[in-house]
Amino acid sequence: MIALAVPAGAGPVGDTRQRIGAVLPGSSLFYWQVMRKGIEQAARDLHVDLLMRSPADGASIDGQPNIQLKMIDYLVRNGVAGILLAAEPLRDAVAPVAVPVVQVDRLSRDYPSVSIVSTNNLAAGKVAAMTLAPVLRQHAKVAILRLSPEIGATTERENGFASIAHEKGWNVTIDAYVGFRPHDAEVRIARIVSDYDGRLDAIFAPAEPIAYGALRVIRTLPPERRPRLVVFDWRPEFEDGLRSGEIHADIVQDPYRMGYLGLEVLVGRLNGHASASVIYIPTMTLTRDNVDSPASRKILDRFSR
Known part of the structure; x- marks a missing residue:
């Protein structure tokens, strides 16, 4: 405490x-x-x-x-x-x-x-999915790794992503709760990916603890089997993943x-x-193409250790 x-x-x-x-x-x-x-x-x-x-x-x-x-x-x-x-x-x-x-x-x-x-979590979940629109074809196989049904913010992100997946004709072949503790989430993600029969094209990780676990799991896969990973939130360890392409995009609050x-x-x-009853704070979509921009660094510097 x-x-x-x-x-x-x-x-x-x-x-x-x-x-x-x-x-x-x-x-x-x-x-x-x-x-x-x-x-x-x-x-x-x-x-x-x-x-x-x-x-x-x-x-x-x-x-x-x-x-x-x-x-x-x-x-x-x-x-x-x-x-x-x-x-x-x-x-x-x-x-x-x-x-x-x-x-x-x-x-x-x-x-x-x-x-x-x-x-605006519903909208941000849709933005996360749209980062994949240029690279995924219809019937692409995607996974949504959910946090907890009790947390409305992440549920809205997950549902926003799912709505675009449906609109684009992607197949959500994995839709599973993996939890909110980083280690436990990583173990569950590793099991899900290992048990999946086939190749995933993309994974959505809607919060920091899931994103951290998903990145660690993806790094254990051979390059040709790695799905595109779209994550939410930021921690310093994500920068190498973004630069290497292991993280396709990061929606940073x-x-x-x-x-x-x-x-x-x-x-x-x-x-x-x-004051307004609802005030939305914009997110920033990070890729390896803009991670060094002044606007990106201004936000990311706040996450320095």
């Missing part, structure tokens, strides 16, 4: 700042680490005190249901004026949060919120901007400013 208290910097004696809470689903994935950087920078720039708590990655789904709700209760009892939340699904519980909530990364119907800041803007919207709402 990660708990962070980020003061805004020195102010006048007796200065009273707003205290803002933030709850993410985890802390080990690069995606959440970069989002945390954006949230922390926004807290400094806006001169608010930030109290952030995150469970172990996947704890809400596997073993500690509703742990985020307990963290939210803790934050409210410690005087936060509002909460920035990337929510995991609740089980047999309701969430009557007593302070305003801005959701980030994904929309959860379990929590009432004043705004959501996220990727901007979690830094998402976290920064989410906190900015929340503080604005607390201070009486209006």
Whole structure:
């Protein structure tokens, strides 16, 4: 469990700042680490005190249901004026949060919120599939490696990809859940690929832990059997794969901007400013042809170790 208290910097004696809470689903994935950087920078720039708590990655789904709700209760009892939340699904519980909530990364119907800041995941899944349109013929064999039916954001990406696959006449010969833990996902992907009778033309990996496992599995295959790999999210290890062509394309979200803007919207709402109910942060499609562009490096530098 990660708990962070980020003061805004020195102010006048007796200065009273707003205290803002933030709850993410985890802390080990690069995606959440970069989002945390954006949230922390926004807290400094806006001169608010930030109290952030995150469970172990996947704890809400596997073993500690509703742990985020307990963290939210803790934050409210410690005087936060509002909460920035990337929510995991609740089980047999309701969430009557007593302070305003801005959701980030994904929309959860379990929590009432004043705004959501996220990727347009359905559209981004379609973009991922369209990167394959110039190179796949009708009846091409593709695999969709899904994360979890409980996570709406990745489900939207997966379904967006599947809709284009259907439109283009590709055969989705593998459509399987492989999980959210990198090692477990890699083991399942290796088994799926090994058991498949034939050659896959493409694989879609809709989130960082699946993308990491899929890349490692593809590297074990002889070059002539390697499918084109389209992934979501970024970690530094993906750069070599992109440059070598092992990764055909990477749809990169901007979690830094998402976290920064989410906190900015929340503080604005607390201070009486209006905001849109849904705010989409654009993705960037990376290939080996544009990975060195200034726009690409600006985003990727945020993921540096």
